[in-house]
Amino acid sequence: MLNINKIHHVAIICSDYEVSKQFYTQIMGFTILAEYYRKERDSYKLDLAVNENYAIELFSFPFPPTRISRPEAAGLRHLAFEVNDIDTTLEWLNKNQISAEPVRIDQFTGKRFTFISDPDGLPIEFYEK
Template identity: 75%
Template sequence: MLNINKIHHIAIICSDYEVSKHFYTKILGFEIVAETFREARDSYKLDLAVNGIYAIELFSFPNPPKRTSRPEASGLRHLAFEVNDIKATERYLKDNDLNPEPIRIDEFTGKKFTFIADPNDLPIEFYEA
């Protein structure tokens, strides 16, 4: 059996680097740990942290293929971030024109959650603690 400690990071390939960088840093509030331009690949790599914990690697590549999001396809389904107040989160998302889905209740836990799409149509879930 492997001895895995935790999830180390999530890698996301974006279609528009500046738009995605703005979304993850200015809208969601992730902190920039490092930003590197890889000339040989004509690609940026942006390392991001949430509350000081390394979480996301954001990559840019020239002309990446569009992500299949709906109907749901195999592979990564969505990213989920824990929040303390789902109603306050919903207001913030609406104030930033992110069009959150109606708040739903998880039938198994009774917790509230909502979804938006990131600039690359990756589903992002906000799940109330």
């Protein structure tokens, strides 16, 4: 059996690096740990932290192909982030002109959650603690 400790990071390829960088740092509030430009690939790599924990690698590549993310396409379904309060999260999103789906209740846990999309349409879930 493998001895996996935790998920180390999630890698995301974006279509517009500056737009996605602004979204993940200014809207999502992630902290930049490091930013690299790889000239040979004409590619940026941005390392982001969630609450001081390395979590996301944001990549740019010239002309990345689009990926189907909805409805229920095979592959990564969504990224989910725990929040203390859905209402406070929705207020922040609304203030920043980010539209969220109506709040739902998890039928198994009774917890509230909602979804938004990142600049490339990747579904992001906010799940109340």
